[in-house]
Amino acid sequence: MKKLYSLIIFACFLASCQSNEKLETNPLDRLPDNLAGEVVKKAIDFAGGWDNWERRNNFSFYKKITQVDSLGAVVKSIKQLHRYNLGNQFQARMTWSIDSVDYVIINDGDVAKKYKGETELTDDKSKKEAWNSSYGSHYVISMPYKLTDPGVFLTYEGVDNSLFDRAVHSVKVEYAKDAGSSGGMHTWWYYFDKENYDLVANFLDYGNGHSLTTYEVFEDVDGMRFHNKRFSYQSNENKEKVVLKTIYENEEMKFDQDFDSDVFKLK
Numbered sequence: 001m002k003k004l005y006s007l008i009i010f011a012c013f014l015a016s017c018q019s020n021e022k023l024e025t026n027p028l029d030r031l032p033d034n035l036a037g038e039v040v041k042k043a044i045d046f047a048g049g050w051d052n053w054e055r056r057n058n059f060s061f062y063k064k065i066t067q068v069d070s071l072g073a074v075v076k077s078i079k080q081l082h083r084y085n086l087g088n089q090f091q092a093r094m095t096w097s098i099d100s101v102d103y104v105i106i107n108d109g110d111v112a113k114k115y116k117g118e119t120e121l122t123d124d125k126s127k128k129e130a131w132n133s134s135y136g137s138h139y140v141i142s143m144p145y146k147l148t149d150p151g152v153f154l155t156y157e158g159v160d161n162s163l164f165d166r167a168v169h170s171v172k173v174e175y176a177k178d179a180g181s182s183g184g185m186h187t188w189w190y191y192f193d194k195e196n197y198d199l200v201a202n203f204l205d206y207g208n209g210h211s212l213t214t215y216e217v218f219e220d221v222d223g224m225r226f227h228n229k230r231f232s233y234q235s236n237e238n239k240e241k242v243v244l245k246t247i248y249e250n251e252e253m254k255f256d257q258d259f260d261s262d263v264f265k266l267k
Contacts, residue, residue: 026050027050027148027149028041028044028050028148030148030149030150030152031147031148031154032154034156035156036154036155036156036171036172037154039156039169039171039192039197040144040147040148040154040171042192042197043144043147043192043197043198043199044144044145044148045197046196046197046198046225047144047145047199047224047225047226048223048224048225050145050148052223052224053145053224056086056255056256057085057086057087057255057256058083058084058085058086058087058255058256058257058259059083059084059086059141059253059254059255060081060082060083060084060252060253060254060257060259061081061082061141061250061251061252061253061254062079062080062081062082062250062251062252063079063080063081063082063137063248063249063250063251064077064078064079064080064247064248064249064250064251065077065078065079065080065246065247065248066246066247066248066249067245067246068244068245068246068247070243072244078096078097078098079096080094080095080096081093081094081095081096082094082137082141083257083259083263083264084138084141085109085259085264089109090107090109090135090138091107091108091109091264092105092106092107092112092134092135092137092138092264093105093106093107093263093264094133094134094137101116101117102116102117103115103116104267105129105130105133105134106130106134106264106265106266106267107130107131107134107135107264108264108265108266109264111266112127112130112131112134112135113127113130113266113267114126114127114129114130115267118267120267141226141250143190143199143202144190144192144199147171147173147190150176151175151176151178152173152174152175152176153173153174153175153176154171154172154173155171155172155174156169156170156171156172157170157171157172157189158170159194160191163191163201163239164191164200164201164214166193166194166200167193167194167195168191168192168193168194168200168201169191169192169193169194169197170189170190170191171189171190171191171192172187172188172189173187173188173189173190174187174188186204186205186206186207187204187205188202188203188204188205189202189203189204189239190202191203198218198225199215199227200214200215201213201214201215203235203239205237209234210234210235210236210237210239211232211233211234211235211245212232212233212235212239212240212241213230213231213232213233214230214231214233215227215229215230216229216230216231217229219253221253221254221255222255226250226253227250228249228250228251228253229247229248229249229250230247230248231244231246231247231248232244232245232246232247232248233245
């Protein structure tokens with residue numbers, strides 16, 4: 001289960017590496033002039049619109065992660081505070097406690113580190129987690145806006161009536177080899193409601209396994225639509241649910257808070 005979670009987070013990272021400078025052109029212009037681009041544009045509009053997203057300076061929320069066994073019993077549950085700089089330079093800070101021990105991941109835009117208490121963790125696993133989790137969590141919470149990133153290739157695969165309880169537009173998402181550290185290694189499919197273009201689910205092929213995530217509950221945050229509950233399933237190549245692995249819940253989502261000046265400063 002931990003391996004699957006790490007792979008998913010690692011895959012998420014690939015689309016989160018981007019220039020720290022503001023692009024002079026509208027990122028929507030990078031979307032293809034075809035059905036795939038049209039679906040993503042309508043999904044962005046339904047979620048709140050690009051202009052609304054672009055003017056935000058930062059974002060914070062609590063993320064509850066609940067891992068379950070094959071019978072649905074809770075194996076582990078943690079609650080993290082996530083804070084992101086959405087301005088000219090991406091930055092992230094994630095904090096949580098396990099058995100009264102505090103953990104922190106800080107990404108200052110150039111370097112990402114994980115700490116246990118005041119001690120930096122320098123093992124390879126912790127280094128990868130710091131990098132992949134900070135970028136990966138931002139990638140997930142920023143959908144569908146992240147589908148405008150450089151190096152994204154979108155393919156419209158039509159309307160699917162079989163996977164979910166409603167008809168969905170299916171968009172295949174691939175990445176150029178130079179798009180982040182794992183570009184070209186993973187393939188995603190994103191599914192949007194046929195009628196209103198709401199985000200319904202995504203499917204990930206990460207090379208030696210598959211996962212399916214369904215977006216269950218949404219809420220309005222300052223005029224923008226964000227999911228606050230999603231289910232992550234182990235899946236198969238046919239995009240079928242095999243077993244529920246993790247439940248993610250987002251709470252107290254807020255834009256443009258007054259962060260301390262050193263919140264993204266490495267220790």
